[in-house]
Every structure is written in structure tokens, then in C-alpha cells.
Amino acid sequence: MFVEKLRAAQQKNQSFLCVGLDPDPELMPHADVASFLNEIVEATRDLVCAYKPNLAFFEALGVGGMQTLLESIRGVPAHIPIIADAKRGDIGNTARFYARALFETYDFDAATVNPYGGRDAVQPFAEYRERGVFIWCRSSNPGAADVQDLPLDGGGALYEQVARLARDWNEHGNVGLVTGATWPEQIARVREICPDQVLLVPGVGAQEGELEAAARAAFDSRGGGIIISASRAVLYASRGGDYVGNARRAAEALRGRINLARDALLAGD
Amino acid sequence: MFVEKLRAAQQKNQSFLCVGLDPDPELMPHADVASFLNEIVEATRDLVCAYKPNLAFFEALGVGGMQTLLESIRGVPAHIPIIADAKRGDIGNTARFYARALFETYDFDAATVNPYGGRDAVQPFAEYRERGVFIWCRSSNPGAADVQDLPLDGGGALYEQVARLARDWNEHGNVGLVTGATWPEQIARVREICPDQVLLVPGVGAQEGELEAAARAAFDSRGGGIIISASRAVLYASRGGDYVGNARRAAEALRGRINLARDALLAGD
Numbered sequence: 462m463f464v465e466k467l468r469a470a471q472q473k474n475q476s477f478l479c480v481g482l483d484p485d486p487e488l489m490p491h492a493d494v495a496s497f498l499n500e501i502v503e504a505t506r507d508l509v510c511a512y513k514p515n516l517a518f519f520e521a522l523g524v525g526g527m528q529t530l531l532e533s534i535r536g537v538p539a540h541i542p543i544i545a546d547a548k549r550g551d552i553g554n555t556a557r558f559y560a561r562a563l564f565e566t567y568d569f570d571a572a573t574v575n576p577y578g579g580r581d582a583v584q585p586f587a588e589y590r591e592r593g594v595f596i597w598c599r600s601s602n603p604g605a606a607d608v609q610d611l612p613l614d615g616g617g618a619l620y621e622q623v624a625r626l627a628r629d630w631n632e633h634g635n636v637g638l639v640t641g642a643t644w645p646e647q648i649a650r651v652r653e654i655c656p657d658q659v660l661l662v663p664g665v666g667a668q669e670g671e672l673e674a675a676a677r678a679a680f681d682s683r684g685g686g687i688i689i690s691a692s693r694a695v696l697y698a699s700r701g702g703d704y705v706g707n708a709r710r711a712a713e714a715l716r717g718r719i720n721l722a723r724d725a726l727l728a729g730d
Numbered sequence: 731m732f733v734e735k736l737r738a739a740q741q742k743n744q745s746f747l748c749v750g751l752d753p754d755p756e757l758m759p760h761a762d763v764a765s766f767l768n769e770i771v772e773a774t775r776d777l778v779c780a781y782k783p784n785l786a787f788f789e790a791l792g793v794g795g796m797q798t799l800l801e802s803i804r805g806v807p808a809h810i811p812i813i814a815d816a817k818r819g820d821i822g823n824t825a826r827f828y829a830r831a832l833f834e835t836y837d838f839d840a841a842t843v844n845p846y847g848g849r850d851a852v853q854p855f856a857e858y859r860e861r862g863v864f865i866w867c868r869s870s871n872p873g874a875a876d877v878q879d880l881p882l883d884g885g886g887a888l889y890e891q892v893a894r895l896a897r898d899w900n901e902h903g904n905v906g907l908v909t910g911a912t913w914p915e916q917i918a919r920v921r922e923i924c925p926d927q928v929l930l931v932p933g934v935g936a937q938e939g940e941l942e943a944a945a946r947a948a949f950d951s952r953g954g955g956i957i958i959s960a961s962r963a964v965l966y967a968s969r970g971g972d973y974v975g976n977a978r979r980a981a982e983a984l985r986g987r988i989n990l991a992r993d994a995l996l997a998g999d
Contacts, residue, residue, distance in 0.1 A: 483824075517820060517827035523835050524797040531793065548820045550844055551786060552871035552910075555752075555815075558786035566792050575819055577846045577866060579873025597846060602821035604848025607895060611888065614881035619888065626876060641821075 463571050463593030463635055464659065466542050468685070471510040473540065477676070477723070478716045479511040481546065481663060481692030482533060484518045488697045490704045494522065498533035501696055504709040508716050511570075512537055513663075513690050515546040527567070542570035544661070544688075548597055549586075550575030556585040564589045573597055573639055573661070576623050583630055593659070594636045596627040598651055601641025601664035620647065624654040637661055640679065642671050642689070648678035660687050666694020666715065676722040684727045689719050732840050732862030732904055733928065735811050737954070740779040742809065746945070746992070747985045748780040750815065750932065750961030751802060753787045757966045759973045763791065767802035770965055773978040777985050780839075781806055782932075782959050784815040796836070811839035813930070813957075817866055818855075819844030825854040833858045842866055842908055842930070845892050852899050862928070863905045865896040867920055870910025870933035889916065893923040906930055909948065911940050911958070917947035929956050935963020935984065945991040953996045958988050 471477060480501065484494045491497060502512065514534060519526040534543055549559040549572065556578070563572045564586070571593030574586050586594045599609050599620040609620040627638050637659035640648045652660065660679045665672050672689070679687040691712075698704065698711035740746060749770065753763045760766060771781065783803060788795040803812055818828040818841065825847070832841045833855070840862030843855050855863045868878050868889040878889040896907050906928035909917045921929065929948045934941050941958070948956040960981075967973065967980035 485827075515824055515827075517818075517824045517831065520796075520831035521827045521835055524794075524800065526831075527789075527795070528793040546824075548844070549786075549817070550819075550846075551817050552869050553873075555784055555786045558754075558784075558790045562786065562789035562795075566790055575817070575844050575846055577819075577844055577877055578869055578871060579876030579878070581871050581873035583873075600821050600847055602847060602850050604822075604850035604852075607848030608846055608888075608892065609848070611891060612883035614883050614885075616883075619877075619880065622880060623877065 462591060463542060466540070466570060467510060467593070467659065467688070470541050471685070474507055474510060475720065476508055476510045476716045477687050477689050477719045478509050478712060479513050479544065479688045479690040480505050480509050480695050480712060481690050482512055482514040483692040483696065488693065488700060490700050494529050495532035499536050500705050501708050502534065502536045504705045505695065505712045506536070506538055506541060508709070508712045509541065511542045511544055511688055513544040513546050515692070542593070544571040544573070544593070544595070545569040546573050548573050548575045550578050550582045552578055553581040553585065556582050560585040560589060564592050571595060576626065580626070580630060587630055587633060587636055590633040590635055592635060595639045595661045596623065596630070596636060598623050598627060598638040599640045599644060599647045601643040605641070621650060621654060624651045628655050628658065631658060639663065642675040645674040645678040648675055652679060652681065656681060658686065661690060662687060663690040665689050666691040672715065672718055673722045676719050677726050680723060680726055684723050689715070691715055731860060732811060735809070735839060736779060736862070736928065736957070739810050743776055743779060744989065745777055745779045745985045746956050746958050746988045747778050747981060748782050748813065748957045748959040749774050749778050749964050749981060750959045751781055751783040752961040752965065757962070757969060759969050763798050764801035768805050769974050770977050771803065771805045773974045774964065774981045775805070775807055775810060777978070777981045778810065780811045780813055780957055782813040782815050784961070811862070813840040813842070813862070813864070814838040815842050817842050817844045819847050819851045821847055822850040822854065825851050829854040829858060833861050840864060845895065849895070849899060856899055856902060856905055859902040859904055861904060864908045864930045865892065865899070865905060867892050867896060867907040868909045868913060868916045870912040874910070890919060890923060893920045897924050897927065900927060908932065911944040914943040914947040917944055921948060921950065925950060927955065930959060931956060932959040934958050935960040941984065941987055942991045945988050946995050949992060949995055953992050960984055
């Protein structure tokens, strides 16, 4: 089960931090994607609960992109789950092939999925009971308001209804949600609707102060159920010099801040 | 411009038919994807206005999947546009890499895009002014109702608001919409909101009778502005015997039925 693997990794590394693998040629300290990401993984693998390769960045590399992705994650220890950030979503028959690609062909532990196609766009992923499925619920970008915040007839915003659907779709206990770090109030609302599901919270690191608020809003009542993901803040902690050491120190600092936020929350501060 | 290339292809082949390239190993008459799709393309390239490879089916083939896609479309004449059916959607920075992958790395003429992330998930695609962008608006699957039909505060369904957004996002005249063939009433509503944009209508072929109703609902006032897409009905017209000849005959029949529906519409029948 994905959730058990995640919990074991969180326990072992005392970490709710996920490092997002977004290889941007304009930000990388050198041009070899797989070698750079192997350096990052080696420097952080005792500090994280998951890695999250973002498929867009690998697809942009060309026909060898997915091979490069596989080479980039070969140093990830077997006990650390890998989440394919793919935001796939399409009608049933096509969704089955996307799920097959991510969970069979590439053997990822989990994937992010877009809910716009409704239940039968999501179910082909969730039917892989051993894998995790994260429904894209409320994102951190300005445009999120255009669609996700639309007020529905009968009350509430669209993202809240998507959270309710993600709760209904969680028949096998493997469905979580993606909620961007920049909107702690929306994270809190999603946590209220889905008290027992894992929240994947990307977008951490750029803005000071957001991390603690996002983490406090996202933790479940037992101080678990979250994955906080940082990409650029770790990968490009520095773009030259000791970029590997700086990535490690950035990951260590984020891990520590999340754990402190958890301690404060559980202490009732 | 994508729209001009599309119109020229429609004119030359007297066709609004697009053939969707969905290589399903369980339905294919033999196992060589690229060779099978080359046979289909060769048999239909004077009958269509576009081809639409569905990326899910190629991604499921493994690390060589996108290379296979490129080999599968190498026989498409330069004047026939190729639409990447990818339903990509993510926040701004990631969307830029998805757009770069589809429009630069792979040089597709157009792509389908998911609107859930709002304007800044769509804009990186639409900024390629020479390329076409089809916003996934109302799909043909049963689950479409779960999200796309949700009634909004103030009236109308979510998909109607997405159609309005797609109209607003069409600053460069290169944004169209995807509206599934099984719901002619919803297609008509989208056409009402977006009188001048191209509608890509997939899902034709399985159900008799839907084609004419879908086409009549989708045509703009000048009897243009549509792409009707069939995948399985052409690719797997027969799964053995003269499958290439049968694919050609199926495409010819669909092209003819769409053109007859257009004639009837323009004659006021």
C-alpha cells in the first residue's frame, strides 16, 4: 500500500518533506540532467519522505526524456516512494492507458491526476490499489481562481466539491489531494472535508512564512497525512559553488521547519 | 496559423474528419504500432483534415513511446495538421514546459489542454500563436457530469463558464474547444457561447445517429469551424482481413455523412 510505504519513509527519515524533481535547463548548475538529479537525490535521500519528478520537464527534453527520468531516479532508495507529477486526466479508455503507463510501464508509486473528467477519469488510476492517486484540487497559481474557486449553486466553491468527490472516490484508501501551499485557508477547508486523506502540498520554499501556515493547515488530527513538496528551493538552493551541499542544507532546514510546525501544533500552540 | 492550415486541409480533402491515432495492443491487427499507423495514414490521408495521436497510448509503450509516435506520423502530408491529444494542464511554470514539449520538441500543430488550472495553465500554450489550443470543455464520458455539469451560483453549468473562459482566452485567434460527440445539446450550447471558435468533437463512430446530430450542433453559421474525430471506428473497422481497406471505407463513409449533414444544415433542412 502506498500510504503504508509513505508512513514508513516518513518515520525512518523523520520527514514530511518531498523534493520535486523539476530539471530546468536555465537554472541547473550544469547540463547533465540525470547526473544533476542523482547528485540531488544522493544528498537528500535521508531527509525526505518522497520524490516527485515533474513529467513536463522530462517530456521537454525530447524522445529520450522518460529514459532520462528513469536514470535520474535510479539512486532513490527502494523504501522512498516516487510520485509522478503528471496531472493526467482523460475519459475512461484513455485514462486506463495513462494509468498503465505511470503504474505499470514506469512503476511509479503514485501519480497526480486531474479531476475535470469526473469519476471515470480517476477510477482507472485508483483501481491500482497499491498505488497512490493525488487529485489536483486547489492549486497555488493566480489562475486557480478562474475555475477552482467558482461558487457553486447551493454554496461552496468548485474545489470544495472536488474535495468531496475525492473523498467519495477513496474507496480503496489510496486517494489523496493536491493543495497548493500559497493558500492555507483553502488547505484548511480541504482538510475539514477530507480528515483522513493525504494532502500533497507543493509550492513551498519561495515565500517565507507560508511553509508553517500551510503545514499547520494540512496536518491531520494525529499530526500526519501530509507531504510538503519543494522543488526549486532545494534543487537550485545555489546555482553554482557547493550546490549539492546547499541543496542538502535547504532540505534539512525545510524538514526541520515542518517538524517544528508539527510539534507546535500537537502541543496546542 | 493553425486555423488557416486546418481550413486549407479541409478544403483540399473536402473533409471535416480527423482520424484519432489510439494504438490499443488488444485491438490492433498486428503488433507493430508504427507500421500499423503508417498503413492507416496512407489509406486515409486524402480523406481527412487532421490526425490526432492520443499520447496516453504511446506513453504506455514505454521509454520508446514518443519515438514510436514520431515514426507513426512520418507519412502524414505536410499540409495536414497533427493535433496532440494530451489534455495537459498545470500551473504556469510547468505548463510552459508542457507547451515547449508539444510545440517545440515535437512540433505538433495543436494540442488539447485541460482548463482546471485556469488562465495561467492555458496561456503558455496559447502564446504559441501559430499553434492551435483546444480547451477540454465538455467530454463524452458518463463521469463528465460529476464536474463539468455542476451548476454554478448565478446560473449555468461549469462547462458553460469554461466555454466563456475559452472565448476570453482566444486573444490570438488560436483557441478552440473539445466537446464530446455524445451530447449534441451541450455542443449546441458551447457553439452559442463561442460562435467563431473551432470545435473538436471526438467520440464519433461507436453510436449510430450521434454523428449527424453532433455535426449539426457543432458547425458554425458558415458551415465550418469543426473537426469531427473518430478513432476506433476507423482504426479497428475490422481487426483482420482487409483492415486497411476497411479503415479507408470507414473514413470515407464518415466524411460523407458529415458533408451530407453540412449540406442539409446549409440548405435549412
